[in-house]
Amino acid sequence: MSQATAEKPALPISTEVAVEIASMNKWYGSFHVLRDINMTVMTGERIVICGPSGSGKSTLIRCINRLEEHQSGRITVDGTELTSDLKNIDKVRSEVGMVFQHFNLFPHLTILENCTLAPIWVRNVPKKEAEEVAMHFLEKVKIPEQAMKYPGQLSGGQQQRVAIARSLCMKPRIMLFDEPTSALDPEMIKEVLDTMIELAEEGMTMLCVTHEMGFAQAVANRVVFMDQGQIVEQNTPKEFFNNPQSDRTKLFLSQILGH
Amino acid sequence: MTALPGPYVRTEMLPQQPPPIGQAGLLRWVRENLFSSVLNATLTLVTILVVFSLVRHMLPWFANSVWTAGSLTECREMLDGKTGACFSVVADRWNQMVFGFYPVELYWRPILAVVLLLAALAPMLFSGVPRQLLWFSVFYPAVAVWLLWGGSLWGPILATVGFGIAFMVYQSVARLQALLAAPLALLSLMVWWLWGVGLVAGVAQSIVPLDLTEVRSHEFGGFMLSVVIGVTGIALSLPMGILLALGRKSDLFLIRTVCIGFIEFIRGVPLITLLFTASTLLNYFLPPNTNFDITLRVIIMVTIFAAAYMAEVIRGGLSALPTGQYEAADALGLNYWKAQRLIIMPQALKISIPGIVNTFIGLFKDTTLVIFIGLLDPLGLTNSIRADVNWNGIYWELFLFVGVMFFIVCFSMSRYSMYLERRLKTDHL
Numbered sequence: 188m189s190q191a192t193a194e195k196p197a198l199p200i201s202t203e204v205a206v207e208i209a210s211m212n213k214w215y216g217s218f219h220v221l222r223d224i225n226m227t228v229m230t231g232e233r234i235v236i237c238g239p240s241g242s243g244k245s246t247l248i249r250c251i252n253r254l255e256e257h258q259s260g261r262i263t264v265d266g267t268e269l270t271s272d273l274k275n276i277d278k279v280r281s282e283v284g285m286v287f288q289h290f291n292l293f294p295h296l297t298i299l300e301n302c303t304l305a306p307i308w309v310r311n312v313p314k315k316e317a318e319e320v321a322m323h324f325l326e327k328v329k330i331p332e333q334a335m336k337y338p339g340q341l342s343g344g345q346q347q348r349v350a351i352a353r354s355l356c357m358k359p360r361i362m363l364f365d366e367p368t369s370a371l372d373p374e375m376i377k378e379v380l381d382t383m384i385e386l387a388e389e390g391m392t393m394l395c396v397t398h399e400m401g402f403a404q405a406v407a408n409r410v411v412f413m414d415q416g417q418i419v420e421q422n423t424p425k426e427f428f429n430n431p432q433s434d435r436t437k438l439f440l441s442q443i444l445g446h
Numbered sequence: 447m448t449a450l451p452g453p454y455v456r457t458e459m460l461p462q463q464p465p466p467i468g469q470a471g472l473l474r475w476v477r478e479n480l481f482s483s484v485l486n487a488t489l490t491l492v493t494i495l496v497v498f499s500l501v502r503h504m505l506p507w508f509a510n511s512v513w514t515a516g517s518l519t520e521c522r523e524m525l526d527g528k529t530g531a532c533f534s535v536v537a538d539r540w541n542q543m544v545f546g547f548y549p550v551e552l553y554w555r556p557i558l559a560v561v562l563l564l565a566a567l568a569p570m571l572f573s574g575v576p577r578q579l580l581w582f583s584v585f586y587p588a589v590a591v592w593l594l595w596g597g598s599l600w601g602p603i604l605a606t607v608g609f610g611i612a613f614m615v616y617q618s619v620a621r622l623q624a625l626l627a628a629p630l631a632l633l634s635l636m637v638w639w640l641w642g643v644g645l646v647a648g649v650a651q652s653i654v655p656l657d658l659t660e661v662r663s664h665e666f667g668g669f670m671l672s673v674v675i676g677v678t679g680i681a682l683s684l685p686m687g688i689l690l691a692l693g694r695k696s697d698l699f700l701i702r703t704v705c706i707g708f709i710e711f712i713r714g715v716p717l718i719t720l721l722f723t724a725s726t727l728l729n730y731f732l733p734p735n736t737n738f739d740i741t742l743r744v745i746i747m748v749t750i751f752a753a754a755y756m757a758e759v760i761r762g763g764l765s766a767l768p769t770g771q772y773e774a775a776d777a778l779g780l781n782y783w784k785a786q787r788l789i790i791m792p793q794a795l796k797i798s799i800p801g802i803v804n805t806f807i808g809l810f811k812d813t814t815l816v817i818f819i820g821l822l823d824p825l826g827l828t829n830s831i832r833a834d835v836n837w838n839g840i841y842w843e844l845f846l847f848v849g850v851m852f853f854i855v856c857f858s859m860s861r862y863s864m865y866l867e868r869r870l871k872t873d874h875l
Contacts, residue, residue, distance in 0.1 A: 254773055280776065280778070284777075285777040289768075291768075291770035291771060292774075293789055294873060295793050295872055304778070304780075305778035308788060309778065309780060337872040338872075357779070
């Protein structure tokens with residue numbers, strides 16, 4: 188586990204709602220994958236979503252930027268409701284950054300081009316300015332020297348940090364992380380988690396699907412536990428880990444922390 | 447029982463060593479590749495024998511070849527009973543093989559068109575060429591049409607400008623009403639082509655006349671005809687194939703059905719059937735007295751035929767892309783066309799390069815099929831050359847010549863595609 192020992196800083200949370208999900212349901216064919224999800228995320232909150240595989244946690248955050256479509260209920264992101272209206276979807280997507288398990292960098296573009304592509308083509312930022320912003324964020328994730336290389340030449344940890352920088356270049360108000368460290372070698376997990384912790388300390392609103400419980404204890408202000416497509420329990424990390432309420436949560440925690 | 451090894455700690459890390467010498471060397475290569483076993487040694491010797499006897503028989507034919515005779519009879523006299531090729535026919539009929547029945551005093555026009563074609567292709571094929579030259583590439587088709595067929599330059603140029611007009615209409619309408627933009631752009635293009643071009647071209651022509659002697663399509667022939675059909679077909683089938691491939695993968699039922707129907711129908715029909723349709727059947731469906739150029743009809747048929755294959759090749763490339771690429775593009779807020787243009791197509795086309803070039807080569811060779819509808823491509827010309835009493839009975843030399851010319855073009859395309867694949871390679875450099 189990573190920096191579980193780090194002193195938890197007092198991070199500000201505003202009273203402004205960033206994401207609101209109200210009685211949301213989703214089906215894959217006839218399979219009811221998300222059941223009656225209700226969740227409100229305040230600006231500046233850092234939420235860790237955990238649960239066994241197949242519990243719908245990835246699907247849930249993928250609904251927030253409409254990579255998955257929900258069939259009933261409401262999802263409102265930063266005041267914009269997600270419907271089939273393409274304009275709203277594009278608006279939400281340009282304000283919500285996403286980091287994937289398998290990085291999904293664009294292999295035919297250099298690291299710098301990966302970072303400047305969306306600002307230039309979605310936000311119409313001039314190329315020079317976009318490159319300055321990109322270099323700023325590449326420095327932040329500590330790999331400015333790789334800017335001219337291609338993704339295939341970087342290690343997994345470096346690629347994932349580029350993916351984070353690429354999202355940040357769009358100046359998102361919310362960041363979604365979908366198991367960002369699951370595809371990484373153990374030696375590289377830390378460098379990615381450090382980047383995420385730094386981001387959290389700057390007050391970014393984050394929703395993070397992860398099995399890194401140390402990360403949850405270090406930066407999350409709420410842990411959401413899901414099973415069978417529903418939210419089973421949510422609490423502060425301290426309460427969640429030390430005093431779990433439901434039997435399902437206890438079983439889950441004993442299995443992932445037991446070794 | 448062997449003793450277990452004791453504890454071990456490495457005190458210094460080993461530096462890299464060069465690989466052992468003797469990995470290369472001609473003798474080693476020969477031994478390993480040609481004489482590694484009894485069977486291989488036998489095969490090598492037999493192959494050498496076969497190659498030797500082939501060369502022994504063919505060499506005199508090439509070595510004694512005659513290049514200066516005026517007829518086959520003269521050629522045989524010069525050979526005086528020896529075996530030898532009579533390549534004089536190529537020298538004698540070179541112009542005809544290359545230009546068909548194009549007026550001799552106007553040969554400079556197709557030659558200039560080819561030179562300009564190379565200039566127009568350069569910025570698309572090679573990265574070192576200045577990008578500004580692409581503007582010339584945009585207007586090249588209009589210039590080429592003008593040079594080859596003659597008439598006024600204003601018509602083709604203004605027809606090209608129509609695309610710019612349609613694009614501007616699309617841009618300005620899309621800001622207000624996204625759904626109406628594409629149909630309106632298409633409509634403006636049609637209106638411009640049907641009425642605008644004729645009107646403006648007439649005015650422009652009266653101010654600055656840019657006229658060339660007209661040459662009719664039936665005067666085209668030889669390699670010029672192959673190249674005109676081949677290059678146009680190649681240039682048009684790629685974009686059309688991309689659109690068909692995207693249409694086939696579209697979520698919209700109508701578009702998907704039309705694209706699948708088109709692709710499957712065209713792929714299910716032999717090209718020769720389409721060419722016959724172009725040459726004869728189409729006349730029954732067109733209004734009487736319409737003069738729809740036969741070369742144009744053939745180009746359309748060859749293009750849609752190649753586009754159907756192209757669509758499937760590109761669909762293969764699209765399927766090979768991981769879904770994560772689509773998701774990453776979506777998550778960054780890129781819309782469908784931007785994602786296609788910036789993320790999906792560059793990768794899908796790169797994967798499809800071998801298949802795309804395969805289709806190009808196939809298309810270029812298929813241009814010889816126009817012989818069956820009476821157009822005089824290089825193979826068709828060999829028949830008319832033999833019809834001349836001077837060259838009656840000459841086969842090998844002409845077919846060899848045509849074959850070599852096609853080989854040069856097709857092999858160049860193949861080599862270029864390999865170069866392009868190497869250049870676009872971005873993984874593990």
